[in-house]
Amino acid sequence: MTQIVIEHCGADAVSAREDAIKDLYTATYQDVLDSSFHSVERFLARIRGYAKAPGFEFVLGSVNGQPVGLALGYPLPTEARWWRGLTTPVEPGLIEEDGTRTFALCELMIRPGWQGEGIGHRLHDELLFNRPERRATLLADEGNDKALQIYEQWGWREIGKLQPSWLDAPHFHALVLDLPDR
Numbered sequence: 416m417t418q419i420v421i422e423h424c425g426a427d428a429v430s431a432r433e434d435a436i437k438d439l440y441t442a443t444y445q446d447v448l449d450s451s452f453h454s455v456e457r458f459l460a461r462i463r464g465y466a467k468a469p470g471f472e473f474v475l476g477s478v479n480g481q482p483v484g485l486a487l488g489y490p491l492p493t494e495a496r497w498w499r500g501l502t503t504p505v506e507p508g509l510i511e512e513d514g515t516r517t518f519a520l521c522e523l524m525i526r527p528g529w530q531g532e533g534i535g536h537r538l539h540d541e542l543l544f545n546r547p548e549r550r551a552t553l554l555a556d557e558g559n560d561k562a563l564q565i566y567e568q569w570g571w572r573e574i575g576k577l578q579p580s581w582l583d584a585p586h587f588h589a590l591v592l593d594l595p596d597r
Contacts, residue, residue: 426466503575554587
């Protein structure tokens with residue numbers, strides 16, 4: 416098994432680790448960087464926005480000092496914008512947030528060449544399974560069937576489809592995962 420060093424970081428570490436985050440993103444999303452939604456600048460702006468949320472956290476995985484993966488997110492506040500854009504009807508109670516119920520997993524990426532080594536699952540678990548929230552949510556790109564299959568194997572379940580309010584945003588599968596009781 417690959418020996419990975421995992422660093423837990425809060426919002427204060429985003430600027431210090433921005434080069435590593437940018438490098439990972441560029442390597443992972445190289446096929447779509449020419450789209451405005453997936454541009455490096457827009458991604459970094461999203462990360463900086465997420466980092467302003469109370470409880471923001473990220474884990475950075477490195478092998479031999481080289482960053483190979485990242486997982487990050489934040490707890491959804493009351494009146495969370497996260498659920499706006501659902502295109503599938505859901506029970507209202509499913510999307511009610513109280514600021515402590517749901518952790519939004521905003522990004523999980525693994526550098527090509529390191530994918531399939533279990534690093535993504537390890538970072539996923541490291542970020543989520545010590546959280547105080549009762550569940551987690553993520554948005555999986557509608558065209559990424561491989562990721563959707565992996566998330567389902569990890570216990571995630573789809574609750575519907577979502578189209579964020581940005582004009583150039585892709586369509587997503589909205590997923591939730593019950594987190595272990597503490």
